[in-house]
Amino acid sequence: MKNHALSRRSFLYRAALAQGALGLRSLLLGLPPAFLTHRVMASGTMGGLIFSERQAADPINANVPGTYISGVRHPAVEGFLNPPEYRFGTQMHRAAAPWGGLPEDLRARLSFFHHQTGSSAHPESPQVMTLFGSVIGARGSGVEQLPSAIAQEVSSSTGSVQPQPISLAGALSYEGIVQSTFTPSGIKSLFGDVASAGDRQIAGVRDQLIDRLYKDLKVTGTPAQKKYLDEMSISRTQAQQMGEQLSTYLTEVSGNSSVDQVRTAVALLALKITPVVRIALPFGGDNHNDISLEREVEQTIEGVNALAVLWSELKKYQLQDSVTFASLNVFGRTLDDRSARRRGRDHNRRHSTMVWFGPSVKGGVIGAVNMVGAGEATAINSVTGLSTDPDIVATQTHAAAAKTLMSALGISESRIETRVMGAKIVRAALA
């Protein structure tokens, strides 16, 4: 009598293959697997998220729309000191010239969300990414970092090969486990060469023999061994799926610069490898001693240029209407003039800016800056996005930024309320 029992190995193999076949088909059609299996997707989640965070806490908050008010110090160079107004969405705002130089269609959906993180310590970066414990784990307990929480919520609708986010720069944890960081040059080096048919054949034999060797441990092994062997099978299948496709997307990557990071991030999202990519775009660094703000100017130009390249890459792969970008640093920098004390900018727990754009983002400014002390973000009205008649207190603006970002990514309100405690979604920020 024929044995129809499905071995564990076969079960895993078929499951991976099924996903693989679906993944390959979706790649060819340019549609996510979720679409092909007729699952309902939340709007705006198709492409995923590119998330920038820098533990150095760059002065990205210093020259953006909303900061050209009395008392704020700007670099004394043309384009930064006294710039004209530029259009962001339907609003006109003064901003440093690099921001105004971005393409008009990008500025239509480019938003600047002023908020307070409440931190002024670089090592608190991991905790700030959990909103100091306000981002709840996927199983309803523990905490999770915001990019990872977003990855968990959107991975099925993006149809990504793996649910975990990928970090191209900077630390990231997922379900409490520290994730490896993969540099753009490292990824390119691994996937640059296409294996010959002969090599693939021999590799297939090798993998089958390895699987056969551990077939018994998948039944009799310890839980830890079984887990390791399962992950080994899955990661091998994933590597095979993404291998040949990735090499063609990374031809212009030449190192690990900001531009290389954005190119690699777009490639990973275009190929549905992950729902979230973490990068780290510099905008001036930890500029205590940047007395003339010269480095701030240089890196702001460089950082904004990277965003322009990002926009161009997204359009090249027709992802501009499905991918969202957000930059959320551990804290912002002081906005007052400290040049008399021979200082650049110091840590500012009370003001930071989420710079973000996406298909569901309305261009413009959310919140405002109050020049008290070093500068602080004000409370926000969740309906208007203004600082008048606020219903979101200033200390909750970080959580509000996170919730609004999640909403823009198509995550349902009930899931947002389950995952992030406190604050509200700012509807005015959403298109």
Place this chain on the structure above:
Amino acid sequence: MANWPTNADNDFRVTTSQALIGALNKAFDAADPTLASLPLSAADSSHAQPGTSCFQCHRLMDPMKEVFKNLYADDEYRYRRPASTPSGFAFFGVNRPLSDLRSFGRTLADHPQFVSGWAQKICSYFNSQPCLESDPEFIEIVSAARVGAFDLQAMFRRFAQSRMVTGHRYSKMYENKAFLISASRENHLCQAVAQRTNNLRQWFDQADLAESGQYCSQRAASLPKLIFSRDQVSRGDAGFVQPTSQSAFRTRAAETFCVGFGNFISPEQAQGFLPVNTPEGRTESFVALAESLLGYSKAHPRQALVIEAMSEMWQQSFDASSITQTLRKQRFAMAKVVEMACLMPEIQAVGF
């Protein structure tokens, strides 16, 4: 100081904090009840006002940082004319004045946390996760290490044999925490590959390779090493940053690494030390690989399975190869066997 640069604003706080993490495996903690050694200076008070959450760490950190500041300038760490600003150590139950860096070092070495801190580092190195400090075996190892002169090597050996690391018998540590088999990181992987390469070479009476001659030092290993994580420390956090998960990228890096390793041990175009050109020689090579690379001795029930798989790998690689010259083809096939062994969990995982 080279690893943790400071600046005029940070004022050696990061240097002080990382010195504590390095020596004691513990960071400044707002919950530390130790009395401050000295009041804050006016300059430091402006950095952290009493009554704020920041103050709880600064009241201990700022008097301590003066021990560095008295000797070094905060830019480029030039020696400066020694200053004599009072400096004091106050950290988890120890409170004493500091006269200079030497006294700082002695205070760290004498601190009750020193031995348990290093025990935790060793445990984390083995297990890719911290140990349970209330585990009776952990307490016993730390207690023994506190007797007489501190012997790091002896403590290392104790942990290598302990239940907390081997998991071969009940350990309280695993009552509420899963035993972790981690994907190997660069530090562990290169150490393992180097040691086992020398084991294999010794089998065939070859001299050990120095570090510069080992595979991980070769150009072929440099690309996959870009992807393998390393055990790292992060700023302000005690404990290591140790990625443990497998991933598609890591798997691809491992494949590339192992293809290169196979060619390193059995180069196609040069005389290697593994016998390849006779069936008896090849069998000896498979046995040597099973024992030296994978740790499967003759008595181990899996050795026969492993040798059988290696034999099949050799034959299929030989048959599939397009190389025409027989000896080169044989070496190529043996390289594929080594590659396969390299990809097994016994090498690619820590704790399998």
